[in-house]
Amino acid sequence: MVNLADFQLKAMGSLIESMDDTNQEVMFKSPTGSGKTIVLTHFMYQYGQGHFNNVFVWLTPGKGELEEQSKDKMDKYIHNSSTKLLEEVMTEGFKENDACFINWEKLTKKGNNALKESEKENFQDLIINAHNNGLEFIIIVDESHQNDTVKASDIIDLFKPKKIIRTSATPSDYPNATLIEVNEEDVIAEGLIKKMIVINEDFGQSLEIDSQVGFLLDKSMNKQEELKAALKQNDSSVNPLIVVQLPNNSEVMQDEVERYLATKDITYENGLLAVWLSDKKQNLENIEGNDAKPIVIIIKQAIATGWDCPRAHILVKLRENTGETFEIQTIGRIRRMPELRHYDNDLLDSCYLYTFDEKFSEGVQLHFGNGALKGKKLFLKKEYRDFTLISEQKSILGAPKDAQQSLKTLVSYYDQQYGTSTKTTENKTRMETKGYIFSDKIIKNTFSGKIHTLTVEEFQNLDKIGMVEPLNTHTHGREYHNRVSTLGTKIGLSYEQMNTIVRRLFDKTVNYSRKILRLDTREVYAFVINNFEKLKEDFREAMASTFLQITSELPVVSEKPFYIPKEVLFTYNEKNRVQREYISNVYKGYLSSAEVRSDSEKTFEKYCNESEKVDWIYKNGDKGNEYLSIVYRDNSGTQKSFYPDYIVSKSGEVWIIETKGGFNRSGASEDIDKFSPKKFEVLKRYIDKHQLKGGFVRKDKSNNELFICMNNYNDDIQSEEWKLLDDFL
Template sequence: MIGVKKIDFQDECVDKMISLSNTSKDGIVIKSPTGSGKTIILLKYIEAYFNNFDEDTVFVWFCPGAGDLEEQSKAEMEKHMKDRVAKDLDDTLRNGFDAGDTVFINWEKVNNANKKAMTESEHKNLIDQIAKAHRAGLKFVIIVDEEHAYNTSKSQAVINEFNSKLIIRVSATAKKNNKFEWIEIDERDVINAQLITKALYINEGVTAGHITNENELLLKLADEKRKAIRDEYKNIGVDINPLVLIQFPDKSKDLIESIEKILNDMGYSYENKALAKWMSDKSDKINLDEIKAKNGEQQFLLMKQAVATGWNCTRAKILVKLRENMSEDFQIQTIGRIRRMPESHFYNKELLDNCYLYTFDEDYKESVKAELFSAYSVKRIKLKDKCKVFSIQKENRDQDVAGLGDAEVFRRIKKFMTDKYHLTAPTKNKPMFEAGKYDVTDKIKYDVKTGKEVLTSGLLKETNTVVLTKDVKTHYDGLDFKQTTDMLKSELKTDYSTASRVLKKLFYGMKNGGKLLKLTTTEYYAFVINNRDLLKHDFREAMSQIVVDPSFKVAPKTSEFKIPEEDLFLYDDSIEDVNVLLSNAYEDYTTDCFIKGLRSKPERVFERYCEKTDRIEWVYKNGDKGAEYFSIVYYDGMMNQCLFYPDYIIKMKDNSVWIIETKGGESDSGSDENIDKYAEKKFNALKEYAKHHHINFGFVRNKNVDDEPKLFLNNTEYIEEMTDNWECIENFF
């Protein structure tokens, strides 16, 4: 390839890809860190493929919709492979596919039914051109760039149209898949090749203390760092103007306007070309000409989260990640935007050989984990004929049944907190709340992470923390306050207005009225925002402990439940030694559905146990929400009807029926958040249902005995401790 630097790990990756190109598997998955030059790797592979294999091949290269990545990749090919033909989708719709082509396609043009990017005639024409290519004896190799973003059934349907001989999937967050060969590039090799920075500094210069405005602080720190980097480049005679990326959440109009004002006050505006803007809306782009030039005049770029994938500007050295609420997470893929070395080598200057992140986000996560259908595959399986005749009564909520009102919610929460924290009078309760780890002050507090990470994956680990405080500004902090109230309403099982009134009656104002604290407006805002997690925990615990008044209960509505004849299951392609569970109600139900994090250990142990028990006819794994699944009604502490979806329905060979709910065992106990506060209420509701319908029931938990997980069942009275009421499951099954 013309003018391409030889880099060992890239060439080794290409060699592995060539050696695997005739694989019997569906293709190759490559985990390639951002900044590793995956475009060059893929171009080198295309060149090597044509040199080693059939010339009657067409490469189809799918790129993400945001960032114009297909245009960038096509331009790279035209630059480095002048003797090869690079096409876009429009070229292909007009002229079809030819041997030796590489066609670059933006996913959004073929995969977005809502935006109608392709007309029906264009879509039909593409299918016709594919069929014409097959008739001419052409073979397709598919490249899926940033594959994590489009690992869906809709995307797979598009890929299937090509009937390709090989699929190459590439992403910085790729996941192992047993159907594909696996290649992983170590991020340390990319650092050693001097393609990406040595390390990432997080919130450098942030020190404990009082601040006026969090966004102004972050922007000023970023600007100081930008100026220092610019001066260092000048000192060594390098003409690079460092760029600060300011990333916003997707819903952020007011926030954008406030940042524009701060930057204008600092001397950076659209008018003087120091400020640029690139949002997901194509009409909302300002000063983007020559922004990728190493000496481009833009110094700050405002951008949305949605356009972060696939966009490269090597002079970007600093990222300011802004947030709109206290609980927002930072998606670590964005770090790739600032990790590239602008000239693909180190300068042996600490300031220039690293990159810098400024953010008040609380957690750093891989976004691919957030979307289950992106992280795992989906399969549709069919019900066995012998299970189709089974039916049972399910319970449904009665929409006309209302729970308790404000006054009763207030009374019950107040009693719980008074008992727990030994409260007396609102003027004397502050020390008791503080002893319970509550923060009672008129300042908002931030726990800000700081540190230095070499590997991007290190962001998922612990960093240092400094505490900052800020005066309350009700207009500015109103969104955080509202979002906290919205979160708490879910714990109270009520609406926003009721939750807001209950919070005020408990903590706000100078009049007594049975309050627990008498807080001023600023104290009240700070109390709710700072203590959001403690309030959530206490409200949840209070709701679970309230005894349900039997006289208030209304009989739930009922309907017939039949097991769905088809259902979708997530499965993990990376699981090895996959077995079919013959006891399951569905055909081809396999152990690769046992996804850790989605399927609990008791579920996995229980299903394996059922597979070995010859008394069982079949086992049905129930869904956890939805009208098509089996449900039972129970009452929460505010007398709202809630739906409970037991984990399993089991038909025994003697025709008896069991309904089973699995719970974490003693060996799985961890943080309080993992304990089901409503377990006893669900247990009693299931017990009552089983008695009424003359069937068997039980809660099942696992407990390690001699380092082996053993199952225990309880169908008498619920207790959390696994003592006398929990019997060995062999006594029942």
Template sequence: MVNGIMDFEFQDNCVEFLIDKTLDPASKQVITVKAPTGAGKTVMLIKYVDEYLKNTSGNTAFVWLCPGKGDLEQQSMDKMSELTPQRDTRNLLYSMLMGFEGGSVTFINWELVTKKGNTALKDGEKANLFETIAAAHRDGIQFVVIIDEEHLNNTKKADDIIRAFAAKNIIRVSATAQKVAHHEYYEIPEDEVINAGLITRAIYVNEGVDEKKQITNDYEYLLELADEKRKEIQAGYDAIKTKIRPLVLIQFPMGQPETIAGVEAKLESMGYTYDNGMVSIWMSDIKRNIDDLTGNDGSPAFLLMKQAISTGWDCPRAKILVKLREGGSEDFQIQTIGRIRRMPEKKHYGLNTLDYCYIYTLDSHYKMGLMSSMDKAYQVRRLFVRDEAKDFVLTKELRNLDFDGLGERETLEKVYEYFKKKYSLGSDMRINRENLEACGYNFDHEIDSKILQGIFRTTEELASGVGKNNVTIKTAVNTHSHGIYLLHSVDEIKKVTGLQSQKVKNILRRMFSKGKKTKYKFVALENSDFYAFIINNVKQLKIDFKGCTAQMGGRQMSFVLEPKQAEFSIPEMEIYKYSEVKKRQLMRLNAYLEYTNEFITDKTRSMPERLFERYCETRPDRIEWVYKNGDTGQQYLSIVYLDGFLKQWLFYPDYIVKTNDGQVWLIETKGGEVAGHSKNIDIQVENKFIAFKQYAEKYKLNFGFVRDINEDLFINNTEYHEDMSHDSWRPLSDLL
């Protein structure tokens, strides 16, 4: 026990694991701990640091990195000062002034070291952070880095800072951590935290939502249900004579001013206002009534918030979460539930009303927050280019910003013709509607939503939908309040087409909305029905608009566009992802020194990429070197291609191959065939092929698309055919 804090077996087991691993020189550097919200991870880490320093020589400095949201680093430092007052706790500025010293624990807000313009990283009179770290290393100080809420701030800049500490061990802690091969891993089962009484026994999603009732306003309906449940919980606390006031969290994913204003007006009509102290708001730009918020008997009954305080904020009286939709189809982020799972008195009461937490949301997808790409099943390594490839130069193409694709009328005509052909549409609107409905288009007058309803014991159950019960609810269209849903749907189509939002909206109106102009009209929907049609069918509309962009045929840029040009050379240094393999082998023909088979595993390369790189390695008689191009970024080789709307996109060929006789081959790999079915998922493949061919002819280079059948590779550099039985697909060894 540390200073009167209650011990739990699962916490002690975790502390013991951390001690064992950080004292064992044979253990892996990174230790990942998955700890459910409410497990007391801050207390566990404090116990671990205290125990470690008691049993070591004292030349270790701890660095405790916290997300910047919610002042978590100050909360954690205060907690450690309270529980272990004998320890040297400090902030970053103090350590930069005094140096990182043995036995010290430095709490750092990520934003101090990862945002631009922070004084911590500026050169000046004081030594900057990297110099201070280097000085500590010269003094024989070892570092152990603790990364709290490790799923946040997983960026390259953050990684550079972590690497600078050259820590003996890095301890990553999160409720959403993933097990990976190159980390030590420890998981605290959620059931053990539930059984200890620290978090609620279950999560109740959408209790009382009635699928037979038509909803006229999403947030008003959810707020009424939440307030009814809040009053029931309050009555439960009053009955057992405990002074706890349950808190309702109202989460706005985007914080749209009109949605916030609508919620404030609804709460006021229910008798809850800022002025009477019943409502608080905590947004990045406004905070009100937050001083009396986190105590069990705090005054506010409702807190308006964004995602900003979804981590690193502790208010155990929060029992209900209302998550609003501002765009119609957001995902529910599971980690947000942690804010309502804690038991306010660290015990269960034996009453479901008090021992559950409650979510009200019309979201249909529930996602676990995962570790970022930096920490999945691979690591990264810096490689340096071989001398033979250093002077290699090609011309890369960039978008010509003076050209912006087809005009609105030409685009409308293309979309119209695409729908007309695909769905057999004509001048009879009744038949058009029947044909579209037969192909899955929804013409309901209301907005349809499939939502989750039920009781889930753990967040894992909720994320996986174990025993889930989906119900369909119908919301009456309100063209004012659902205007933002419509905009969101239009933006979804914009993302896959590159068209301006207004252009997308105008095209949709011409084809599906009632109006004076009848040309290009498939159905003439009233305004509210048009809203429902677009919102309900956004998924299929995206597929169709994207399909339309692939309808290009033999036209590309030669008749209309000269792309911008710039010089490309192979980057002198590259950071490649890799994962562990049983037998490490050098890939001698790669353009980078020390490139091994660790870089071509199923975690880092697609099947055709792996097959191609291995094929190249078997051809030293033919190939001098092979370079894996990047997928995006100005430093890589890019080629401009046009889609069906003549919008410009950049295409990055997968490989550059230099042969022993001085030829240059550009290779793009695509999914091949299995059992006669294509694995290629790129609908722009023909447009890319044509642009690729024109580029190769222009610069007198060899090119080819490479695909696989039964792990044999075939190449095509004549005319594109998806069916690989066509004569245009030849064995790769015939050409390269």
């Protein structure tokens, strides 16, 4: 099995939990390039290990092959998994824990043999037999937006599924479905997709052109050469690809594109041009390879579903006079990172869209919000090119991701929260007093009473009834597996790692010096099942707590000189009515309409530009080795990089500033970052070490003033720790 990224583990855990909620349907929204198939195949495996009598049916769109690709991926990721295609289902039927990959068209296409009456049992009979054998179906609808039809709905109804999981990067609205959404920022942070989409870079405010085809293709080819040169400097052989999307029914425009490219010596004959249209396919063999020869591919709107070409970097969308539906999947084709990592270079970590189609451009911005902004290149003013600080970077080797630090964290948490020690008998009493259940039987609750009106109060007044059943290691063994797996996903650990922690903490047959309880194996099963919700809450709190003083080795870091990057890709909101240049910024042409910026950041940048005390200000990046970073460990021992928001000079004195959510008019905190106190300590350590100044800056909305905290972190604006910024900076 492959190692899942933290966001993938979290998504898998949410899918497992969603199986127990009352909604029949689940909507799994995951950006293109986020490893959706990896998450779903691991979900099927883990859920099947923890539950009886399930069959998974994965329905894929398109004219074929995608179901085979998905099956092959599961066979690759999950060894010994029971995967089947439709042909095998027709000969063998459905069996427990089967993962059946079936193409929609083979079920819905008129005259298909799979649903014809014949001497064999037909498909419907196989489903009926499965139900008669006590099996239940969990349906996964891949790219669900493409098969939202009556016929597709009828097929799903055949299975009488206990759960339907619909997956898409652009899901339709299912108001009664449980929504599980992978955060795009998390996928970007893992380096799987590009940081941003740059639309019509350096187009200026007005244009005079002879031909949209020539102008847009020239822009894209210049960018392709720039990307190729930068990749070569990074010792990469990736050959960035331009995707030219034609409007449907546009043979004249296709001819114009091909003739113009021929003037640049990009042709089918020399292998630099490829085409993927329904009536013409050329030079497609191995085009997905990072070093493949074609540099341009011509497509239309309906490019084949499932086509993955991570080296695709640039999209040229040619305008359709009649207007065309915005297809987010097309943008998804240029968002993947070709080598599954960022290059710490804004040029290479972005993708590029060139178009005169205003509706399409607006569609991109509407869907991606701040991820699709106007961009232009800014250059560092000469007087700041020699400025330097020390930047900390994580060790290339890093720290092996194991359960040791998480184990120490949990011991420390239980010591502080429950007063536990090495006296396990006393620990049991302390934990029981605070709500933990101890029994060698499985205890579950139901309710009894009368409801007159559907109000929360009436439900709360129902009588709780405890149901007790003997522990069955066969039946409850799967439930234990399921619970431990879910606990692991909450703190970024695999089932195996989480099971090791549980055994060391609670199982008397496993040696560990700081054991909290000494239960026999049957009692451990019951303890985890009976206390699942409480364990989940405590484990999550332990990893997020900032009051724990975990003793661990200092992070292994390398210290390198930090210089302000000489050029930067600057993104801004071109529709903002105020486009004021901030003269105090280290970059020439830096605008007040800079995005993405929080309210506190916007207020702080405006403050610095208007302050006579500030010499200059630099907005630090939030990912990448080219920016100023400070390394620390979180409670699980994982190395993290903290990127402070700003470097500011005041009368030659260097300040490092981190801005956070402010305080509302009532004084309540709007900072949603649980780790602010920990990050404050990290920043203070760095400032003290290098004899600098700085702190956290937050906005008080009751008076619209900025305040700074420099010594001891406090989340109360009334605290003396918060000083008026104007008195110091």
